[in-house]
Amino acid sequence: MPELPEVETLCRQLNAILPGEKVLAVEILDPRLGEGEGERLIGRKIAAVYRRGKSIRIEIGKRDRLSDMSPETDRGKVKKIRMDKGFTAELHLRMTGRLFWQTDATSLPPYTRLVMTFSAGKLLLIDPRRFATFHARSRGAALPPLANPLEGLPARRLGEIAGMRRLPVKHFLMDQRIVAGIGNIYACEILHHACVDPRRPSGSLAANEWRKVEKAAAVILPRAVACRGTTVSDWRDLFGISGENQKHLKVYLRDGETCRRCGGKIGYMKLSGRGTWFCPACQK
DNA sequence: TATAATGTTAGACT
DNA sequence: AAGTCTAACATTAT
Structure with a gap:
């Protein structure tokens, strides 16, 4: 259902909330969205949210200093973790996907397929028809811009x-x-x-x-x-x-x-x- | 019960 | 080869 104006609306609203927030948990409730995709985002901070066509791209930065300070870790390993360039979580809502920012402790609405938890609230992907897609990719070369x-x-x-x-x-x-x-x-x-x-x-x-x-x-x-x-x-x-x-x-x-x-x-x-x-x- | 729904894409057919 | 068309994906609402 969402086209450019709807996706743009979500991106603007997300950008007012998410930057600086740390990903505390990612739960994938629908196996169609991919299994371990969310794990690697945990402990990282949101940098910004962009729209590309109808896709929502959440840029997620390096792991926060505190979260990889496990005691007694050898320095090499810590360094390695912090060397990566971060990730991009890309969401496409297709026909019936919605995003919802939940800040109270009520139960999840029907058809919730993904939950990303931050300290300020939870970002839910709700999608009855299950066409929506989610990918967490390590940040690589910038994609060519699409005609906007x-x-x-x-x-x-x-x-x-x-x-x-x-x-x-x-x-x-x-x-x-x-x-x-x-x-x-x-x-x-x-x-x-x-x-x-x-x-x-x-x-x-x-x-x-x-x-x-x-x-x-x-x-x-x-x-x-x-x-x-x-x-x-x-x-x-x-x-x-x-x-x-x-x-x-x-x-x-x-x-x-x-x-x-x-x-x-x-x-x-x-x-x-x-x-x-x-x-x-x-x-x- | 049949149909259509704000999206995308693989495969078939020109 | 390139352009075009159709079915399929999964589920609900009318």
Whole structure:
């Protein structure tokens, strides 16, 4: 469920809480998430949290001085432990993953799959469908940055990449290798704002149409971040609070209702296997 | 009971 | 070879 604005919301909220916090425990409750992945994070401090596309990357630093001062350890060993570069815990929420910051001693909510304990609280991964992924990797070379639609989607680049491709433009915008972070809701909304029919072959868009797509993304995505995401079913932010962006939806889930721009009737169809809402009257 | 769900990807098919 | 399409993953809610 979470797309760029939702993941961005979580990252910002995590960044206000986690840096400097030490990982006290990691419990993996769903074996699909990998067995010993969490062990090596224990005793380390969070440096910062970043978003890359729809992934949440928690940068975790070197082991804290006190925690590796086991008495009588030979110095070589201690040194070795502290020489590493730290880890990155990478979370991808896929369809139904959520993060929740729990600060009271209540029991874990249903479908909790992972618990990361800090002194200030517990970070829970809740995921009914169990598609979410979690990996703790030692920090290596920085990954190449993905095109970040929050920093703008240059129309020219989009046109170049689209070339002569016949892939529907909606599918094109959702290709994470091209544009990192747009999913089904925002692809529908961006194309409606840009007045472009989602079925159009991506290679058929004229330069001015890509410019409209660029502008649409620049309106829709930052507003969705400011609204802390779109709650149409189960999306909640880190503190369990619904987003507000559903108020701004023009087509998504509005099947049969009236287009607020032209008065036409919002249509629904399956495109590339995904539900697609659009206004046939004003999206050409 | 059948269907769809805010994501990704392996494998099949052009 | 490269582009495109489909099914599969696991589970709930309607």
